[in-house]
Amino acid sequence: MDTSDRDEDPNANEPPEEEDDEEEKKQGREICFDGCGRPCSVCICSYLPPSPIPTSTHILVLHHPHELRRNRLATLPALTRSLLHLHSLSGRRLHPSSSSLLTSPSSTPLLLFPCPNSIPLSLWASQNPPSARPNLNLIVLDGTWAQAKEMATASGPFLSSIGAIQVSLEVDEGVDGESTFESELVLKKEPFKGCVSTIEAVARALRILEPEEKVGVEVEETLLRVLRAMVGFQKRHLKPIKPRPRLTKKGHLLLPSNSIV
Numbered sequence: 385m386d387t388s389d390r391d392e393d394p395n396a397n398e399p400p401e402e403e404d405d406e407e408e409k410k411q412g413r414e415i416c417f418d419g420c421g422r423p424c425s426v427c428i429c430s431y432l433p434p435s436p437i438p439t440s441t442h443i444l445v446l447h448h449p450h451e452l453r454r455n456r457l458a459t460l461p462a463l464t465r466s467l468l469h470l471h472s473l474s475g476r477r478l479h480p481s482s483s484s485l486l487t488s489p490s491s492t493p494l495l496l497f498p499c500p501n502s503i504p505l506s507l508w509a510s511q512n513p514p515s516a517r518p519n520l521n522l523i524v525l526d527g528t529w530a531q532a533k534e535m536a537t538a539s540g541p542f543l544s545s546i547g548a549i550q551v552s553l554e555v556d557e558g559v560d561g562e563s564t565f566e567s568e569l570v571l572k573k574e575p576f577k578g579c580v581s582t583i584e585a586v587a588r589a590l591r592i593l594e595p596e597e598k599v600g601v602e603v604e605e606t607l608l609r610v611l612r613a614m615v616g617f618q619k620r621h622l623k624p625i626k627p628r629p630r631l632t633k634k635g636h637l638l639l640p641s642n643s644i645v
């Protein structure tokens with residue numbers, strides 16, 4: 385195990401390494417059921433907000449039924465613990481009975497999913513100020529790229545019927561042409577596969593959408609802190625793998641990037 389980036393720990397040299405390993409193996413088998421839902425050895429509860437943050441945007445995450453079963457390091461439980469108005473739905477498609485939020489006549493539904501016709505989220509937000517977008521519902525698909533595509537296609541007729549608009553995140557241009565968002569994505573290209581991209585996408589989208597800037601900033605910082613904690617654990621506990629290809633295409637992020645598996 386690589387301990388080079390381990391935080392300062394007064395007991396770092398004790399107990400002896402073998403016992404330390406034993407303890408870690410034991411912890412690795414236990415799950416933090418009442419908290420983040422992750423193995424206790426990689427518990428991120430201390431990085432989560434003391435109570436879920438209330439946002440004016442409601443977030444609906446449709447997660448593929450296989451996704452949470454397949455990935456015990458899924459971030460959706462952490463996302464649920466971080467945001468008061470996050471609604472997690474399990475299924476392969478959205479339909480009229482999925483959520484009353486979507487069928488309310490005053491709802492403004494947005495599907496965060498890249499496609500040739502999707503509008504950059506920041507552009508949409510600038511054209512639709514908060515007063516013009518009541519009851520904003522942000523729909524996010526959580527699964528592998530293939531699963532998310534199937535979910536988007538299968539949900540298409542219903543989403544069209546409620547006037548959902550497809551939006552995507554743009555890459556922020558930063559110093560030296562490398563975007564800040566891209567730098568977060570670099571962290572994600574490792575074994576977490578896609579779940580991390582969902583938390584990151586929600587973080588970035590709410591930063592743009594929340595009418596109160598301080599709420600948007602708080603949400604983004606909180607969720608990215610959780611993401612960084614997960615990546616830190618990943619570096620310590622999981623075997624490194626080759627970075628996956630860049631996840632951008634024509635200046636838009638491919639979401640969810642669990643897409644590339």
Ligand SMILES: [Zn+2]
Nearest residue numbers: 416419420427
């Ligand atoms: Zn925990």
